[in-house]
Every structure is written in structure tokens, then in C-alpha cells.
Amino acid sequence: MQDNKKQYWLKNLRLMLVLLGVWAAVSYGCGILFVEQLNAVRIAGFPLGFWFAQQGSIFTFVVIIFVYIWRMSKLDREHDVHE
């Protein structure tokens, strides 16, 4: 039982860190640190770095949360800790 909880917690942490990695990469990475390099690329009328900073990162954030909900519901059931 204790082992199960430990496993659950470790998997939870791993999922969280992966998703936070994506979160940091799109916002701090694409939106700020590498914005000028990405601005050299234009898709339709958007300079890419500007697009990530003002819109793309927000779309990604929404996806991150829904992936989290989906993965966690699965994890809860696998480890029998769901409500």
C-alpha cells in the first residue's frame, strides 16, 4: 500500500515536471529568450517569436492543462486512489 502511494507520487511528479518543462520552453524559451531568432521566421503575417509571445504560448498552456487532467485521471485509476 505504501509502495503504491510512493509510485503514484513519483509518477505524478514526473508528469508534472515534463509538462512544466513544456510550459517553460514555450513561454520563457520561444516567447522571450529566443524571440529574435524566431522572429526571422514568418508564418502568414506573423513573425514567429512575436506569435509565441502573444498567442502561441497561451494555446499551449490550455493544451498542457487538459493533458494533465487526462493523464492524472488515468494515473488515479491505475493506482486505485481515484474518488
Next chain:
Amino acid sequence: MSILVWTYIIVGATFALYMSIAWMSRVKDTKGFYVAGGGVPPLANGMATAADWMSAASFISMAGIISFAGYGGAVYLMGWTGGFVLLALCLAPYLRKFGKFTVPDFVGDRYYSNTARIVALVCAIFASLTYVAGQMRGVGIVFSRFLEVDVNTGVIIGMAIVFFYAGLGGMKGITWTQVAQYCVLILAFLIPAVAISMKITGNPIPQLGFGSAITEGPHAGRFLLETLDHLHRDLGFSEYTSAFGAGNKSMLDVLAITMALMVGTAGLPHVIVRFYTVPTVRGARWSAGWALLFIAILYTAAPAVSVFARYNMIESISGVAYEQAPSWFKNWEKTGLLAWVDKTGDGIIQYRAGEAFKGKPEFIGEVGDWGQRMVKNPPTDTPNELYVDADIMVLANPEIANLPAWVVALIAAGALAAALSTASGLLLVIASSISHDLYYRVINRKATERQRLRLGRIMIGIAVVIAGYFGINPPGFVAQVVALAFGLAASSFFPILILGIFSKRVNREGAIAGMLSGIGFTIFYIVQTKFLGVAPWFMGISPEGIGAVGMLINFAVTFAVSHVTPPPPQEIRDLVESVRTPRGAGAAVDH
């Protein structure tokens, strides 16, 4: 029908709606008052959270600030939405499992200390008051322009309405009014955005429209953003889409501000308490997801609105004779949020980079040669002749684009919904901090349900009066004041909550020392740079971003102090263990 008549109709109808919802969801017990009875469905809670959290600053000021800042506006867009990811992944499910009424409840129990509870509640009140001040100023601006009343009268009307539904229905009342307010504010934001997007680019989806080509006028066939970059270059501004360089913030500053806003969002007490109102941990995750989705609808439209507003504004007034200036220009000149000084004496509005004159416009009450209101501010030596307050861009946008009167009125209703929903959420945090956390948990554990409920309502009354005072005597620019509240939340709550969940070693002594040092440093720096005129001395980071540094200090101090003092007792470690698994989350309880 005129804009004024439409405004009375639409604002009146929406207020009647909020009032009847409040009446239908009035409460008789503290559980309904503080956590809406704990039975709000996640979808509705997501909407309420979105309305609660999207403030007057998001609705009125943000697109305006982005419009003037170009790329730099990204700090607000990414900062305020990115925090939701932290909230959803690191806080919401665990705090829901913990299952008490307020944030100081968690801090007080997790750190087994009434001192920690009191420090947390002072931080909550401080952040909430700073924030609510901005909301009341927003209400004042909207009323003064659209109902053509005095700003002070407008603030008082707003106070009466908030008091009615927050006092009557508590959390339950504000949750269901916020659901209605979300619908009003999102429609009010999207309808003009779609209409303007159609008009300029022929694309009905504003999120895509601002990357499209212009359909008519002198720039037809060219991409909107490219055209705007050209216009900016011609007028001496830095390019709209370019990131760093002359006239822009440094990369480090942009990083700091974005981070402060992100962790601040995750630490805002009035947002966190919303996750106590759903029935399960799973519900808390879902409502964070819904909330961000609903927020993203507005937040991805806002940069588009900024671009449209910027383009329209430059096109309709730059280089135009004052006598031929469009009517929106003269309407807003009346409110004192826009002013023109004819430096060259040719009667033509010259819009260039730089300030037109020192400070905010102070009118002398006379009109100049062309009918413009004269200001007594000393002019600067830039060629720019125009002062435009960023707060007017969203409100004036439909007028600038010549949209029908009812759309203009709808914007007013939306702005009021945004300001009032956030104000009510914050007032409830202030009231519950004092009546629940201070009075019931610290002073009088024997208080009856009725006493506590009455005290909660009295505290809402007092908080409304204080908020109204700040609305009448505003401490500054709406979005900046709000940004400060985020900094305060970032430097006080966020590290304590995170460490409280993810570390079993962090203890009472660490938490208290961490909160005090984090918020202490942040307030000290903000007071120095905002009020005492000291230049930002910490690596050039502006006061809006200093919360990120305060947060790091808080983390470091909490950690260090915790490791040199005794570990927390076994029951606290069991508590931490239990919040980590979803099963067994009962309804929120108050003891």
C-alpha cells in the same frame, strides 16, 4: 438610439440579472458563505474563476497597454495565463484535498502556527486590497464615460451593487453572478473584436485576423502586422513586433515581470479559494482547465484587439487636422484621458514617439485656436503632440471603428462585469480573512454560526467602503497597481504553498521567516521605486517584476531556516502525505 440610451438599457438589464441571481442564491450558513456549499459543478466553477480572475485590468487596460507596448505586452499575456498552469498542476488539486475554507487556513494548519496564519492573512488582505483598488478605479472610468456621471458617483453605484450581492449570497452568490458576468464580458469583448477584424482584414476570427492582410484603404493587400511595423518606423516608434532594443524593456526585465505575474497568479488568494468550491479533487483539476480555456478566449483575442486599435488610431488621427478629427477623439478629450497640444501651431495632430508633455494632462479650462482643451503641463521637446491614456483603447475601439451604438454600450456592460466580478471575489477574501481566519480561528473559537455569518457580512461592508475610497482616490494606473498585487502574492504565498505540498521538511519557523522576508523585500523595493523616486537598482528590474526576486528570497529563506530548526511534527507529515492522494476528499470543513 444614442449610446447613452443603449448603455442604460444594457447595463440596467445586466445589473438586474446579477441582482436576481444573488437573491436566488442567498445563503444562511457559513459553508455557503465561504465555499458556496462546496457543490459547484467544475464547468460553472471554471466560468466563475475566469470572471473572478479577469479583472478590469484584463478587460479595459490590458489590450490598451499591449497596443502601446507591442511585443512587450507579452508579459501580461503570458504572465497572467502561464500562472494558471502552475495553479492547475501544482496547487489546485492538493489544496482541494486539504479541504478548508481559505488560504490562511492551509498555511495555518500546514505550518501548525497561528503566527503563520496571521502573517498569511495579512498578506492576503494586503494583496487583495491593492488589487481591489484597481477594480474600483476601472468602474469609475467606465461610468464616467458611458453613463456621463461623476467618477465618484460611479464608484458609489458600483459599491452598492457589489455589497448587495456579495453580502447577501457570499461565495454562493458571487459564484453564480460570476457565471453570468463571464458570459456578459466575453460577448462584450468578442463582438466588437469580430466586427473590427471583419472590417480591417475580412477575417471573422480576430485571433487569426491580426495576422492577415488588410482589405481596403491605402495599405490594402499588405499584412497588418507588417504595415504596423512600417507605420511605427515612420513615426519614430520602435517596431511593433520587435522584441528588445531601443525603447523596449531588457530581456532580464521581461523575464522577471513574466515570472512575477505567473507565480502571482498562482498565489492569488481569491483565485485559489475557488478550488474549494467544487466537490472533488478531480473537479478541481477540471475547473482549472475550464477556467484557462475560458480565459484563453479573451487572452488570445486581446493581442488582436491591440493591433486593430493601434492601426485604427494611427490611421484615423495621425496627421489629421484637429477640426476634422473623428468624434471619438473629442468625446474622450472631454474625459481628460486624451489631450492634444499644438506645438507647431498648424492645427494638425502630430503623433510621434515620446511624451507630448510632462505628467497627466491638467486642463486650464480654456479652449485653444482650434477648439482643443488647453493644458497647463509644460510641453516636452519631442515632436509628439498627443497624449492618449492606454486605458481608453478598448473602450474607444468600437467608436474608432464606427461600430453601432449598442456595441459601444455592450463594452460598458462587459467592462463593468469584469470589474465587479473581480471586486466581489476580492471583497469576499478580505471579509473571510478577518471574520473566519482572524475572528473564528484565532480570537473566538466558540462563535456561533449566526455570529460568524453576521461578522462576515459586516466585514464585506467595511471592505466595500475601503475599496470605494481607493476608487475615488485612485493610487495610480489600473494595470500597474494590479501588477503590484501580483508581485505581493508572488513573494508571499506561492513559495509557502508549493513547499507546503512538495516538501515534508519545511516547517513553521521557515514559513514565517520566508513570507516576511519575501514580502518585506518586495514592498521595500516597490515603495522605493514607485513612491520615493529611487531608480530600479536591482539589475534594472522594474517594480512590476520584483515579485519574482521576492519569491526567490522567500524560497531560499524558508529552506534555509527550515533546515536549521526542528522538523515538523508527525501529524503534519501525515497531513502532507494525505493531500497528495485524491481519494477521501470530503466536503470543505471549517474546523
